[in-house]
Amino acid sequence: MSLVQSALELNGLTLTLESAAGRVNILKGIDLSIQAGERISIVGPSGSGKSSLMMVIGGLERPTGGTVTVAGQTLNSLSEDHLARFRRDHVGIVFQSFHLMGAMTALENVALPMELAGEADAFERARDGLAAVGLAHRLDHYPGQLSGGEQQRVALARAFAPRPRLILADEPTGNLDHDTGEQIIRLMFDQARRHGTTLILVTHDPGLAARCDRTIRLADGRVVEDTAVARAAPGEQKGAD
Amino acid sequence: MITLTELKLAARLARRELRGGIRGFRIFLLCLALGVGAIAAVQSVAGGIQRSLVQDGRAILxxxxxxxxxxxxxxxxxxxxxxxxxxxxxxxxxxxxxxxxxxxxxxxxxxxxxxxxxxxxxxxxxxxxxxxxxxxxxxxxxxxxxxxxxxxxxxxxxxxxxxxxxxxxxxxxxxxxxxxxxxxxxxxxxxxxxxxxxxxxxxxxxxxxxxxxxxxxxxxxxxxxxxxxxxxxxxxxxxxxxxxxxxxxxxxxxxxxxxxxxxxAAPQLTRFIDRLAQFLTLVGLTALLVGGVGVGNAVRSHMDASVHSIATLKCLGSPARLIFQVYLLQILALAGLGIAAGLALGAVLPLAAGRALAGLLPITAEIGVYPGRLALAALFGLVTALVFSLWPLGQAQGVPAARLFREGSAGRRGRPPAWVLAALAWLAAALGSLAVLTSVDQKLAAFFVLGAGATLLLFLGAGTGITRLARLLPRPRRPALRLALTNLHRPGNLSGMVVLSLGLGLTVLVAVALIEGNFRREVGESLPANAPSFFFVDIQPDQLDQFRQTVLAVPGAHDLETTPSLRGTIVRVEGKPAQEQVHDPDKKWVVNGDRGVTYQAQAPAGDKVVAGAWWPADYSGPPELAISKDVAQAFGIGPGAHMTLSVLGREIEAEVAVVRDLDFTTLGINFTLVMSPGVLEHAPQTHLATVRAPAEDEAAIQRAVISAFPNITAIRVKEALATVSTIIVNIGMAVRVVAAVTLVAGTLVLAGAIAAGHRRRVYDAVVLKVLGAARVTILRTFLIEYGALGLVTAAIAGALGTLTAWAVLTKVMNMKWVFLPETLALTALLSTAITLALGLVATWRALSQPAAPLLREE
Known part of the structure; x- marks a missing residue:
């Protein structure tokens, strides 16, 4: 294990939010260490804090207590704009509702994070990214002109194209039918494996969770189970990936 | 420091975002185009006249x-x-x-x-x-x-x-x-x-x-x-x-x-045009301010609709600054479009106005494109658009990226960051300064700016007040009334928007209507009762007796008054040159050229003495003077002061005996300078005369005088007043047209706001229908809501407009003030009618929606 670099360290992480009903403790002291290249699933009932944990890891929510270190960088002290730059450089996010920019073509959507980073070859890499998810023929289509599965593939290409160290996926198949969802998962795992990207995904699907290296179960804001999944047989892995 | 690369990226993203079309910006564009168009048109016409005055200066002079x-x-x-x-x-x-x-x-x-x-x-x-x-x-x-x-x-x-x-x-x-x-x-x-x-x-x-x-x-x-x-x-x-x-x-x-x-060449015309242009520009600016409310609404709606895009951009690593730039560039691009449309309107309108003006002005306006003046209109438009956009723009950059994971987590809109607030304050100050610095009468412009700002804030406060009041009122038992009351204060209510949209426009309209009404009353209605029928000028002393007989021989002629008339200049006050002794710059006219001078033995009937006393009827001492209040104020003098007049080259020093308050509105013979007897009797002079007669005898009097005395000029007061009245009516028309633009802008803003609330209204209507409410009940509910808002707006606008008109007439123009209730009633009617009409259209559309699709969707 010492050969594998740590991708993520959470120490004593707590999150308390204000709501109309008063203060709500969402995360109640989470300690977690994730190695680079690991594929992690986070499972648990609704309201257990899965999405909140993702947001804290992605620098979208500031923890109330504890520390968050991602790719060697402690997020607690970073400003809003530093956090945005941190995401731009290190994190790709895949949403259940895709969240593509409706006024931009598929190509522009994928190029966007690299444009934000000021990379000159943003569009070439976006083209490659879309080709990798099988959408080379849909470059100039707007999200409204694409099916749900195609939109999620664009979102995948957008998340992976900048070569982030970490991919956060929140119910990536939640809005898709079974077959389309299966295609998306294969693509995601394939991309993560090819680039050695750490993958953390939130899911309600036990089958999907079982295909990850490790499953973390949350309940009432705490880690109640952290299980390493036995590596699938080569044939099965091939099928899954 | 913003880099060029950053700006280019922001421009690229802004352009992509705008691909969705500008449907949501129709009111934004119309409001800006109207306001800028009004100012550009006024400025273009004024520019045309001023260019004629400069280019044709030699010919005009x-x-x-x-x-x-x-x-x-x-x-x-x-x-x-x-x-x-x-x-x-x-x-x-x-x-x-x-x-x-x-x-x-x-x-x-x-x-x-x-x-x-x-x-x-x-x-x-x-x-x-x-x-x-x-x-x-x-x-x-x-x-x-x-x-x-x-x-x-x-x-x-x-x-x-x-x-x-x-x-x-x-x-x-x-x-x-x-x-x-x-x-x-x-x-x-x-x-x-x-x-x-x-x-x-x-x-x-x-x-x-x-x-x-x-x-x-x-x-x-x-x-x-x-x-x-x-x-x-x-x-x-x-x-x-x-x-x-x-x-x-x-x-x-x-x-x-x-x-x-x-x-x-024509300083009076120049001054008149300058002042009229300033006044109309300020009224145009009001239209722009009202339009600004619509601009702000449109930007707010756009930013609300863009929340997901903003959160996505943040998730992808965009800093808040870039997001602000992206949306600011969009607003600037759209503002550019609206301003361009306004400038086009402002450049074309004067072509039409030019023809109408040709008959009203003694010169031909050089209608053309005046870049400097159009730039001023554009600048007004740009700064106004920014002032009203910055708040929602500043709020938007605070949208949390977590919004994508947790719907509604943004909750209530927060305050924009401090630097945005500072920029907003700076721009508002810049807008006010621009209005003041480009005006010929900066004091008046400053009052306008403060007044407009205060009025906007007042209507903003009134909207909140109505909401709070509606919340405090006891719930009526009748469902329609209760619903209407609830609608006034429910979350997302339109109360503030209705009051703000229509309020400023109506205030301007009330003020303009009352000022014009007072003017017209002054020249058209109040005078005939006591004004003479004729003024006769240039009556030679040797014609005086025969003139009297001729006039009084006409049946109906009465109250014939004659007064000697000379011209003189005030050359010295207390021994010092009069030009240097003027204390009050507004009264400098008293030393510019000749003034009418007369002499008389005693005070005319009904004379108002401010200070001092008239000389006795049999006075034969050294020269004394009765001066008007204006002359006294010009030099800051009173009884006992010494003035030297030059009458036909002869200098006469006299002591001021009395200061009088002259009422020029009676149109009787009034002289600002009256000399005591025994000084001017033998100087070359003519006489003035006034006479009263019933309208049907006026022609006979004119015939009698003209046939007997070809040199005497008869000025028929009614005709002269009609000439002056025509000028006032024409000016009033110009002012009303520009003021109407303000109301049109307000109506547009209101229509936009009501349209934005359409979904809520449809939902309400559907739920009420499902619960068994008849369409007429629903209609009544909405009509009570809009009627109440229209009336409250009219009441506030009426009070503010009346106050403004009163202040302008009594403090700026030194005129008598008469309250004209019918003008106010008309305004109240107009306000209620506009809100009711717009509300009715919106409600009718809501009522026509079938219930099932919406219920399935919800």
Missing amino acids: GGDASVRVLYREATADQRRWLESQGTVAVTADMRAMARKATDQPGANADPGKTDLGASGLVELKAVDGRYPLYGRLTLTDGGSDVQGRLAARDGVFGAFVDDTLATRLSLKTGDRLTVGDATVEVRGIIDHEPDKAGSGSIALGPRLMVAMDALPATGLVRPGSLVNWSYQLRLPEGTDAAAWAKTVDKTFPDAGWRVRDFTN
């Missing part, structure tokens, strides 16, 4: 410079000096009576054979052989040979008349007119008189132009006659006319000359 003197010709010495300076053209202007001669053709007029019905007041102008030095006088038949046509043929001089006179007296070329003792032949209808705008006085009658050589034959130029002599000069090549004009004042400091150069 009649020379490179002109020397005007009232009442007397230049002396031989003065004339020689003027001739030594350049080429001189002489003109003489005066008011006179012209009659159509019926004994055509004939040499001399015989009053017995003259159609006395066809007579009227004219502005007579005699021109010498060099007229015009600059510009061309053109006639409707295309001719322009002034000297040839005006010259005597067979002993009869020619004359040009303007179209109004030709129509009024049914004149055509070849017809004969008598003016004074002379008969002239009409040899052309004036199409364009180059120096008409330079005369400087209000024309009460149409133009009649004759040759200078014809003037003596009229017998109108007598001692004391009100003749304006004008010496127009063409100076040698290379002479600095402005510098020359200054030297004349030094060469002849006591000549009583008014010297002007072509760079300032």
Whole structure:
């Protein structure tokens, strides 16, 4: 294990939010260490804090207590704009509702994070990214002109194209039918494996969770189970990936 | 520091975001286009007039410079000096009576054979052989040979008349007119008189132009006659006319000359146009401010719709600054579009207005594109758009990226960051400063800016107040009423928006309507009751008795009053030059040129004494003076002060005995300077007279006087008032048109706000229908809501507009104030009608929606 670099360290992480009903403790002291290249699933009932944990890891929510270190960088002290730059450089996010920019073509959507980073070859890499998810023929289509599965593939290409160290996926198949969802998962795992990207995904699907290296179960804001999944047989892995 | 790369990226993203179209920005664009268009149109017309005044300065003035003197010709010495300076053209202007001669053709007029019905007041102008030095006088038949046509043929001089006179007296070329003792032949209808705008006085009658050589034959130029002599000069090549004009004042400091150069050819017209343009620009700015509310609403809606895009951009690593830039660039691009449309409107409208103006102004406006003035309108538009956009823009950059994971987590909109608030304050100050600095009357503009700002804040506060009040009121038992009340304060209510959208526009409209109403009342309604029917001027002392008999012999003529009339200038106050003694700059007019002077033994009936006392009826001591309040205030003096008047070159020092408050609105004879008896009786003088008569006897009086005294000019008060009234009506029209733009902008904003609330209204209507409410109940609910808002807005706008009108009339214009309740009632009606109509349309559309699809969706 010492050969594998740590991708993520959470120490004593707590999150308390204000709501109309008063203060709500969402995360109640989470300690977690994730190695680079690991594929992690986070499972648990609704309201257990899965999405909140993702947001804290992605620098979208500031923890109330504890520390968050991602790719060697402690997020607690970073400003809003530093956090945005941190995401731009290190994190790709895949949403259940895709969240593509409706006024931009598929190509522009994928190029966007690299444009934000000021990379000159943003569009070439976006083209490659879309080709990798099988959408080379849909470059100039707007999200409204694409099916749900195609939109999620664009979102995948957008998340992976900048070569982030970490991919956060929140119910990536939640809005898709079974077959389309299966295609998306294969693509995601394939991309993560090819680039050695750490993958953390939130899911309600036990089958999907079982295909990850490790499953973390949350309940009432705490880690109640952290299980390493036995590596699938080569044939099965091939099928899954 | 913003880098170029960053800006380029922001521009690229802004452009992509705008691909979705600009449907949501229709009100935004219309509001900006209207406001900018109103200002651009006003500025373009003013620019056109000012350019004419500058370009045609020499023609308007009649020379490179002109020397005007009232009442007397230049002396031989003065004339020689003027001739030594350049080429001189002489003109003489005066008011006179012209009659159509019926004994055509004939040499001399015989009053017995003259159609006395066809007579009227004219502005007579005699021109010498060099007229015009600059510009061309053109006639409707295309001719322009002034000297040839005006010259005597067979002993009869020619004359040009303007179209109004030709129509009024049914004149055509070849017809004969008598003016004074002379008969002239009409040899052309004036199409364009180059120096008409330079005369400087209000024309009460149409133009009649004759040759200078014809003037003596009229017998109108007598001692004391009100003749304006004008010496127009063409100076040698290379002479600095402005510098020359200054030297004349030094060469002849006591000549009583008014010297002007072509760079300032028509100062009164320039001042009038400047002030009118300023006033209309400020009213246009109000339209822009009202439109600004719509701009703000549109930007807020756009930012609400863009929440997901903003959160996505943040998730992908975009800093808040970039997001602000992206949306600011979008707003700037859209503002550019709206401003461009407004400028196009403002450049095209004057073409249409130019034609209408041609009949109203003595000069032809050079309609064209004036980049500087259009830039000013654009700048007003841009700054206004930014002022109203910055708040929602600043709020938007605070949208948390977590919004994508947790719907509704943004909750209530927060305050924009401090630097946005600072920028907002700076821009608002810049907008106010721009309005003030580009105005000729900066004090008035500053009051306007403060007033407009306060009014906006007041209506903003009123909206909140209504919401709170509605929340506090007990719930009525009737469902329609209860629902209407709830709608006034429910989350997402339209109360504040309705009040703010219509409020400012209505306030301006009320103020303008009340000010104009008071003006019209002053000149049109309140006067006939006590005003005389006629003013007679230029009555010679030896005609006085016969004149009295002639007038009073006409049945119905009564209250004949005559007063001696002289002209004099105030040369010294307390022994020091009067020009240097003026304390109040607003009253500088008292030392500019001649003032009317009279003398009388005792106070007229009903005289209001402010300070001091009149001399006794049998007074025969040293000269004393009764002065008007204006003169006293101009120099800051009172009874006991010493003033020196120059009357026909003779200086008379007198002690001020009494200060009077003159009421010019009675249109009686009023002199600002009245001398005690025993001083002026033997000076050359004429007399003024007023007489009252029933309307049906006025023609008889005019006939009697004109036939017996060709030199006496009769000014019919009703006609003169009608002329002044026409000017006021025209100005009022211009102001109302611009004020109406404000209301249109307000209506647009309101329509936009109501449209934005459409979904909520449809939902309410559907739920109420499902629960069994009849359509008429739902309709009644919405109508009560909008009716109440319209009435409250009208009440506040009515109060504020009345206060503004009162302040402008009594404090700025020093006029009497009369409250006009019908104007206010009309405003209340208009406000309620607009809100009800818009509310009704929206409600009807909501009621027409089928329930099922919406229920399935929800």
